[in-house]
Amino acid sequence: MASNMLAPENRSGFAFLLTDTGGKVMLAILLFAVIIVPVFNLWVPETSPFHLSTFFVGLFGKYLTFALLALSVDLIWGYCGILSLGHGAFFALGGYAMGMHMMREIGTRGVYGNALLPDFMVFLNWKELPWYWLGFDHFWFAAIMVFLVPGALAFLFGWLAFRSRVTGVYLSIITQAMTFALMLAFFRNDMGFGGNNGLTDFKDLLGFNLQTDGTRVGLFIASAVALGLAYVLCRYIISSRLGRVLVAVRDAESRTRFLGYRVEYYQLFVFTISAMLAGIAGALYVPQVGIINPSEFTPANSIEIVIWVAIGGRGSLYGAALGAVLVNYAKSYFTGALPELWLFALGALFILSTIFLPKGIVGTLPAFNAGAGARAFAARIIGRVRQNLGGAP
Amino acid sequence: MAALIKLQSIFTPGLKSALLVLAILLGGITAATTGAQAGEFEDALASLAKAKTKGKIAAINVIAASGDERAADALTAFLGGNLYFRKADKKILVAEKSGAVYVLTDPLTSKEIGQSKKSKIKKIRVNNRLRKLLRGVLGGLTLLAKDPDKRRAAADAVFKSRALSAIPVLEQAIEREQVAGVKERLVMARAAIALDKSKIEAERLAAIATLAAFAVPEVRSLLGSIANSKASEAVRAAAANALVDIESRLAFWNGVGNVFQGISLGSVLLLAAVGLAITFGVMGVINMAHGELVMIGAYTTFMVQEVFRNYFPEAFDWSILVAIPAAFLVAGAFGIAIERGVIRYLYGRPLETLLATWGLSLILQQLMRTIFGPTNQEVGNPSWMSGAVEVTGGLVLTYNRMWIIAFSLMVLISLVIVLKKTAFGLQMRAVTQNRAMASSMGIRTGLIDALTFGLGSGIAGMAGVAISQIDNVSPNLGQNYIIDSFMVVVFGGVGNLWGTLVGAFSLGIVNKFMEPFTGTVLAKIFVLVAIILFIQKRPRGLFALKGRAVEN
Numbered sequence: 001m002a003s004n005m006l007a008p009e010n011r012s013g014f015a016f017l018l019t020d021t022g023g024k025v026m027l028a029i030l031l032f033a034v035i036i037v038p039v040f041n042l043w044v045p046e047t048s049p050f051h052l053s054t055f056f057v058g059l060f061g062k063y064l065t066f067a068l069l070a071l072s073v074d075l076i077w078g079y080c081g082i083l084s085l086g087h088g089a090f091f092a093l094g095g096y097a098m099g100m101h102m103m104r105e106i107g108t109r110g111v112y113g114n115a116l117l118p119d120f121m122v123f124l125n126w127k128e129l130p131w132y133w134l135g136f137d138h139f140w141f142a143a144i145m146v147f148l149v150p151g152a153l154a155f156l157f158g159w160l161a162f163r164s165r166v167t168g169v170y171l172s173i174i175t176q177a178m179t180f181a182l183m184l185a186f187f188r189n190d191m192g193f194g195g196n197n198g199l200t201d202f203k204d205l206l207g208f209n210l211q212t213d214g215t216r217v218g219l220f221i222a223s224a225v226a227l228g229l230a231y232v233l234c235r236y237i238i239s240s241r242l243g244r245v246l247v248a249v250r251d252a253e254s255r256t257r258f259l260g261y262r263v264e265y266y267q268l269f270v271f272t273i274s275a276m277l278a279g280i281a282g283a284l285y286v287p288q289v290g291i292i293n294p295s296e297f298t299p300a301n302s303i304e305i306v307i308w309v310a311i312g313g314r315g316s317l318y319g320a321a322l323g324a325v326l327v328n329y330a331k332s333y334f335t336g337a338l339p340e341l342w343l344f345a346l347g348a349l350f351i352l353s354t355i356f357l358p359k360g361i362v363g364t365l366p367a368f369n370a371g372a373g374a375r376a377f378a379a380r381i382i383g384r385v386r387q388n389l390g391g392a393p
Numbered sequence: 394m395a396a397l398i399k400l401q402s403i404f405t406p407g408l409k410s411a412l413l414v415l416a417i418l419l420g421g422i423t424a425a426t427t428g429a430q431a432g433e434f435e436d437a438l439a440s441l442a443k444a445k446t447k448g449k450i451a452a453i454n455v456i457a458a459s460g461d462e463r464a465a466d467a468l469t470a471f472l473g474g475n476l477y478f479r480k481a482d483k484k485i486l487v488a489e490k491s492g493a494v495y496v497l498t499d500p501l502t503s504k505e506i507g508q509s510k511k512s513k514i515k516k517i518r519v520n521n522r523l524r525k526l527l528r529g530v531l532g533g534l535t536l537l538a539k540d541p542d543k544r545r546a547a548a549d550a551v552f553k554s555r556a557l558s559a560i561p562v563l564e565q566a567i568e569r570e571q572v573a574g575v576k577e578r579l580v581m582a583r584a585a586i587a588l589d590k591s592k593i594e595a596e597r598l599a600a601i602a603t604l605a606a607f608a609v610p611e612v613r614s615l616l617g618s619i620a621n622s623k624a625s626e627a628v629r630a631a632a633a634n635a636l637v638d639i640e641s642r643l644a645f646w647n648g649v650g651n652v653f654q655g656i657s658l659g660s661v662l663l664l665a666a667v668g669l670a671i672t673f674g675v676m677g678v679i680n681m682a683h684g685e686l687v688m689i690g691a692y693t694t695f696m697v698q699e700v701f702r703n704y705f706p707e708a709f710d711w712s713i714l715v716a717i718p719a720a721f722l723v724a725g726a727f728g729i730a731i732e733r734g735v736i737r738y739l740y741g742r743p744l745e746t747l748l749a750t751w752g753l754s755l756i757l758q759q760l761m762r763t764i765f766g767p768t769n770q771e772v773g774n775p776s777w778m779s780g781a782v783e784v785t786g787g788l789v790l791t792y793n794r795m796w797i798i799a800f801s802l803m804v805l806i807s808l809v810i811v812l813k814k815t816a817f818g819l820q821m822r823a824v825t826q827n828r829a830m831a832s833s834m835g836i837r838t839g840l841i842d843a844l845t846f847g848l849g850s851g852i853a854g855m856a857g858v859a860i861s862q863i864d865n866v867s868p869n870l871g872q873n874y875i876i877d878s879f880m881v882v883v884f885g886g887v888g889n890l891w892g893t894l895v896g897a898f899s900l901g902i903v904n905k906f907m908e909p910f911t912g913t914v915l916a917k918i919f920v921l922v923a924i925i926l927f928i929q930k931r932p933r934g935l936f937a938l939k940g941r942a943v944e945n
Contacts, residue, residue, distance in 0.1 A: 077744075083744045083747070085747075157925075160925075160926070160929040161928075161929060163929070164928070164929040164930070164932050165932060166928055166929065166932045168743065168744075169679050169743045169744065169747065170883060170928065170932060172679075172744065172747060173679075173879050173880075173883055174883070174924075174925050174928050176876060176879075177876060177879075177880060177921045177924060177925055178921075178925060180876050180921060181917075181918045181921040181922055181925075184914050184917055184918050184921075185914075185918050187914070188914055188915070299876065303681075303748070303751050306748060307748060307751075307752075310745075310748060340759070340762075340763065343755045343756070343758065343759035344755075344756055344759050344760075346752070346755055347752040347753060347754075347755035347756035347759070348752065348756065349752065350748050350749055350751055350752020350753075350755070351735055351749045351752040351753060351756075353748075354739065354742075354745040354746075354748050354749040354752075355735065355738050355739065355749065358742075358745065
């Protein structure tokens with residue numbers, strides 16, 4: 001976690017990327033995937049053993065959006081000590097914004113053939129489009145809303161919370177209350193977001209049919225590019241002076257405040273950026289899975305995101321992305337092969353990773369960081385000693 | 394007809410003859426029923442065979458007024474369409490279809506008199522007008538039943554039907570009635586009939602005055618219809634006035650009802666949150682598996698009841714009393730195991746504790762799902778917890794809710810006693826306030842941690858016993874309470890039991906007062922948003938701890 005504190009002082013231009021080995025590897029893998037996936041899916045014939053199935057492309061495209069979501073959580077939790085248990089809400093809001101655009105795109109092809117109203121509104125006997133649906137027929141408007149709405153909510157929420165110095169577990173609990181309240185709200189039919197069923201039956205996006213292989217690959221590439229750009233952005237933020245202050249807030253909030261920094265502004269800034277990233281992840285996720293419904297708001301979902309980060313490696317951006325992909329791959333495997341065991345496995349992951357892998361895979365496995373294993377060992381010894389001396393805080 | 398009512402109230406002893414006059418007036422002239430002799434029940438019954446609707450009405454009224462004990466059975470059969478007569482001799486029969494034939498019963502002797510083919514008997518037709526009348530007079534007949542509940546139900550039935558013919562029996566019943574609650578209902582029914590059927594303004598006004606004393610929804614709707622009817626100016630005005638009065642009293646009782654509902658919801662929240670107030674408030678441990686400990690308590694109740702059902706079915710009523718300590722011990726044992734197995738390694742890292750205990754909650758849920766299945770388990774109410782008491786019209790307090798309120802307060806008080814008056818409580822507070830100092834004074838902090846966590850978990854288990862009485866016992870039970878209980882603790886102020894008490898009750902009451910205006914879901918959303926905003930104002934809750942401990 002402390003590695004970025006020890007990074008060289010005199011940086012300029014893209015030095016913040018060049019010094020980051022793990023990040024370079026991750027970006028290289030993404031670039032490789034962006035080139036290789038279209039080739040093996042679209043141009044290698046289906047009969048060939050090298051053919052990459054569209055199912056696989058869709059699956060990994062989904063994982064990439066989860067990786068982006070994990071990145072956004074790691075930015076605030078790993079670098080600023082803000083544990084949000086409501087990030088699923090920002091993800092879902094971004095998803096709803098994109099879903100609303102795609103609902104409008106359906107137009108007269110819906111079951112009721114209504115050019116203006118989505119099917120569920122016709123079904124509920126609505127006469128006109130609610131005001132908050134206006135504008136969503138334009139892609140550019142939806143694309144702005146995708147990060148503006150989560151960003152605005154995060155700004156409002158964060159402004160209230162950080163100004164009153166609500167931090168630590170209190171913040172975690174009220175973020176959880178926030179996503180729970182949103183979930184209850186979106187389940188209501190009169191909210192105008194499709195209630196229980198959410199938004200689904202999407203046909204196309206920007207004129208591309210969502211069912212075709214080409215669009216799938218396109219969405220995969222878009223997710224990979226978004227993840228890469230978001231990584232560069234996050235990396236830039238944490239390598240800047242501002243990033244140093246964030247880490248200072250994480251490690252000693254009061255002390256940073258006493259040094260004259262307006263801690264709440266830093267927290268607010270990074271929280272809002274993070275929510276916007278989560279919104280973008282949601283917007284990329286929805287066209288790939290074809291549905292968005294209020295269950296995305298469940299507090300359990302938001303907590304699961306945190307465990308991706310914890311397992312990958314809190315405070316290491318590429319670790320968070322890696323954790324998201326690994327855990328979700330395991331989830332897909334388990335829920336297919338041994339469905340009743342998945343919750344046991346996930347629960348065990350939570351417990352074991354927090355006790356035995358406090359730094360996650362990236363911080364513990366020597367392949368990722370030669371010094372980290374030894375540091376972790378030392379930290380554990382120190383922890384034992386402290387505990388024997390009377391343990392807690 | 395109004396005069397008749399008066400007439401009857403004056404000549405109550407001469408009931409039967411008065412009723413006959415009434416019957417004749419109501420039903421037109423029907424010679425068949427005028428024999429006011431001893432056999433009037435038999436005669437009236439026999440006349441049903443050939444009478445037309447008007448004649449039947451008269452006959453029904455005579456039967457009802459006869460006071461004969463066989464009347465209720467015969468009229469019930471008539472209402473149910475089971476009254477027939479034999480074509481050969483016009484004898485009235487009660488016939489019930491049994492396979493291809495009909496089993497016949499003599500309504501006069503109530504004895505079975507053989508079977509018959511359908512072609513030999515003929516049904517006595519009953520139409521809607523007759524059905525309405527029958528319901529009314531049957532209500533009147535049961536007015537004199539032995540069981541007060543039956544009398545009360547009969548009074549309510551008469552109130553609804555407002556059958557004029559019920560008046561004489563009603564008078565008789567009012568005179569005899571000893572139970573105050575039932576008498577009220579009888580008076581109410583009589584006034585309702587007078588108001589509805591009388592043509593004399595003074596009588597109607599008197600009836601309104603009587604009715605105004607009863608703040609119940611039925612009276613409100615009756616007065617409402619009178620106020621908008623074509624009645625005279627004075628009657629309408631009086632009804633409208635009485636209505637306003639009743640509305641305000643109903644609103645008051647509705648408010649009282651809301652407070653009760655709110656306290657009842659609050660006591661459930663309190664039970665669920667009080668254990669959390671220990672683990673989170675005192676120890677600073679975020680236990681996301683708290684809801685699952687509640688669930689374990691509920692499942693323990695289920696298991697205890699299963700044992701009782703199988704081995705001591707006659708003592709089933711007392712199974713709850715066994716379940717409470719059992720749930721405390723089981724959930725407490727789980728809690729100690731969780732503390733020793735997981736949380737011990739995570740002290741000082743609250744966010745990691747949160748994640749690890751969330752993992753535990755997933756495992757416990759899945760464990761219960763694997764063992765008991767995902768469906769709801771049946772947990773019974775003991776007889777002394779079921780039922781309800783009606784304080785006044787519209788306000789019904791159920792016993793199980795009242796028991797839960799009492800139970801939650803008992804739990805809270807015993808907890809305060811444990812914390813303030815026992816050595817364990819003292820040591821616990823010492824460890825909370827200054828761990829290092831407590832340790833150097835010879836307190837085994839590790840043991841105290843484990844026991845404290847066990848105490849909080851055990852209370853969660855007892856909450857599970859209470860919740861099993863009002864909610865479905867399923868593996869998801871805990872999930873429904875965890876966010877609410879965290880809200881209560883955070884709202885009330887961490888580390889303060891009184892804060893938890895005030896927090897739980899105020900959240901419950903606010904919720905219940907908002908529900909009529911906004912609906913359940915929206916009320917809950919508003920309360921959550923309100924708490925989120927409240928936390929901004931007072932980040933440490935209503936009753937914040939003061940001093941240095943706050944900083945950590």
